[in-house]
Amino acid sequence: MRYFSLFIIITFFGLKINAQNKPNIALLDDAVVLIQIIDHEGNKVGHGSGFIVDSIGTVVTNFHVVEDAYSLKVITDINNFKEIHDVDKILTGEKSKDLATISIKNNIRRAFPYLKLSNKIPTKGEDVWAIGTPAEEEYMNTVSRGLVSNLNFSVSPKIIQTNAEITHGSSGGALINDKSEVIGITSSGDESKDGSRASINFAISILEYLNGLPQINKERIIDPSKIPCKLSFYTNNPYVGDVYLYVDAVFIGKFTKYFPSQFKPNCGDNGTLTRYLYSGSHNYTVYFRNTGQYYYGTIELEPGECKIFNVLNPSENVTTPQITYTPTYTPNINTYSYSPFKKFENKNYFNMAIYSGYCQDLFTFIEMSNSNVIKIPYNVFLEKSFSKNKFALRTNYIFANYVNNYGRVNYDGLKADLKLIWNRKYRLNYYVAPSIGYLKHKTKEDYYETSFDNQGQQIEIYHNDVINYSSLFFGGRIGFDRYSGKRFYFTADYCYGTLLNSFSDLKLYLDFNILLGYRFNRIKDKK
Numbered sequence: 001m002r003y004f005s006l007f008i009i010i011t012f013f014g015l016k017i018n019a020q021n022k023p024n025i026a027l028l029d030d031a032v033v034l035i036q037i038i039d040h041e042g043n044k045v046g047h048g049s050g051f052i053v054d055s056i057g058t059v060v061t062n063f064h065v066v067e068d069a070y071s072l073k074v075i076t077d078i079n080n081f082k083e084i085h086d087v088d089k090i091l092t093g094e095k096s097k098d099l100a101t102i103s104i105k106n107n108i109r110r111a112f113p114y115l116k117l118s119n120k121i122p123t124k125g126e127d128v129w130a131i132g133t134p135a136e137e138e139y140m141n142t143v144s145r146g147l148v149s150n151l152n153f154s155v156s157p158k159i160i161q162t163n164a165e166i167t168h169g170s171s172g173g174a175l176i177n178d179k180s181e182v183i184g185i186t187s188s189g190d191e192s193k194d195g196s197r198a199s200i201n202f203a204i205s206i207l208e209y210l211n212g213l214p215q216i217n218k219e220r221i222i223d224p225s226k227i228p229c230k231l232s233f234y235t236n237n238p239y240v241g242d243v244y245l246y247v248d249a250v251f252i253g254k255f256t257k258y259f260p261s262q263f264k265p266n267c268g269d270n271g272t273l274t275r276y277l278y279s280g281s282h283n284y285t286v287y288f289r290n291t292g293q294y295y296y297g298t299i300e301l302e303p304g305e306c307k308i309f310n311v312l313n314p315s316e317n318v319t320t321p322q323i324t325y326t327p328t329y330t331p332n333i334n335t336y337s338y339s340p341f342k343k344f345e346n347k348n349y350f351n352m353a354i355y356s357g358y359c360q361d362l363f364t365f366i367e368m369s370n371s372n373v374i375k376i377p378y379n380v381f382l383e384k385s386f387s388k389n390k391f392a393l394r395t396n397y398i399f400a401n402y403v404n405n406y407g408r409v410n411y412d413g414l415k416a417d418l419k420l421i422w423n424r425k426y427r428l429n430y431y432v433a434p435s436i437g438y439l440k441h442k443t444k445e446d447y448y449e450t451s452f453d454n455q456g457q458q459i460e461i462y463h464n465d466v467i468n469y470s471s472l473f474f475g476g477r478i479g480f481d482r483y484s485g486k487r488f489y490f491t492a493d494y495c496y497g498t499l500l501n502s503f504s505d506l507k508l509y510l511d512f513n514i515l516l517g518y519r520f521n522r523i524k525d526k527k
Contacts, residue, residue: 034140037068052104090102149161158205232275235255235259253273279303352384359379411440440468473498
């Protein structure tokens with residue numbers, strides 16, 4: 001009976017000890033929080049986890065949770081009551097340790113529940129519990145149980161390996177021992193097939209936090225250059241006429257819509273002219289083409305800020321110089337300023353034209369006029385304009401295939417012209433162009449020659465000769481472009497030059513072009 005009583009006492013106390021070694025999760029997760037990540041437009045773009053470490057609302061989390069956030073929100077779930085809090089500041093942090101602390105805005109000085117922190121190195125094999133918000137916000141403060149699978153304290157930061165299950169969104173959550181103390185901040189896992197199967201997950205030792213983190217004391221630590229700003233223009237005046245908008249000397253468009261009186265649209269609304277910019281100082285110019293007047297100003301933009309202006313007519317007694325140039329290409333105003341296409345928009349790389357038509361040189365014309373089969377040479381021109389259409393680089397590939405009295409002739413070449421253009425009106429442009437080129441001729445002669453053998457008998461000898469030669473061309477041309485509409489045009493020019501062929505012979509070279517073209521960018525009127 002005495003031994004039985006002793007067994008009951010030992011069992012009772014053993015159960016009591018075991019019960020004490022399991023943390024009170026329902027109480028502890030009141031101090032574990034969800035952290036919402038907000039972008040510059042107020043959109044929620046992700047979440048992480050964290051936990052409170054003092055009564056005033058200091059939250060420990062991972063650095064990667066806060067580093068790209070324009071703003072943060074903290075959600076607590078205390079006694080099954082969820083509450084959303086603004087974040088006052090990012091207090092401390094260190095990227096190399098992947099740790100940061102943030103402060104909840106606590107104007108009423110409320111006391112928050114918080115977790116105790118362990119100052120001891122955990123033991124391999126001891127029980128642990130991970131609390132955080134994996135995957136979706138609806139799973140806030142999910143608990144998973146595991147062991148300390150391994151320790152790697154020889155690296156920085158010190159790492160605890162655990163098989164307690166965590167995933168994306170758990171970053172910054174608490175890893176708790178059986179004494180209800182935080183021993184680590186859950187941060188990542190091995191996402192390989194084998195790593196996931198073995199539940200290999202990692203937490204940063206809480207000792208890294210206790211050893212101190214550098215001060216930050218900022219609302220955000222995101223690089224301002226990653227945060228676009230908006231500058232929008234609109235008008236309530238239907239009589240503003242042709243109004244052109246420039247930002248930092250770059251043309252962004254002209255108005256095609258006005259808004260009802262006293263109506264103010266939002267930044268980027270349809271009908272506004274909007275430019276995405278970096279934060280800082282920017283210049284803008286509003287140009288009224290009908291009157292030749294303009295006004296300008298400077299605006300300061302904060303990261304993520306949007307400012308909008310109502311454009312009105314300038315005062316009639318204002319005398320200002322005219323802006324004589326309107327860009328020929330309107331950039332995509334819905335593209336961020338750090339878009340890779342910005343360099344194309346601003347520098348007008350798309351000012352290209354392609355055209356083709358009749359192209360005839362003097363020698364080919366003479367040969368073809370005596371040939372049995374006449375074929376007009378085939379040619380293609382590509383042209384790129386520069387410096388407000390003052391000059392252009394043109395390349396020309398030409399090919400001809402015809403039969404003359406001697407045989408079949410193949411003729412092809414590549415020419416390059418630098419067009420120097422002057423305009424009377426945009427619809428009729430004149431140009432001169434120095435020109436160089438490389439031409440190749442191939443003649444296949446197929447004929448019979450009459451001769452006599454040793455006995456004096458007449459015979460015919462068949463000849464199949466191939467003659468190849470190439471020539472360098474140097475010359476110049478003069479011509480004009482005549483536009484019809486905004487993109488299509490007709491061009492004609494005359495060329496005079498010399499040919500230096502592979503036999504070191506100099507020959508006179510003349511050609512004449514009559515061509516139809518298409519320009520990819522839209523040409524504006526010049527008055």
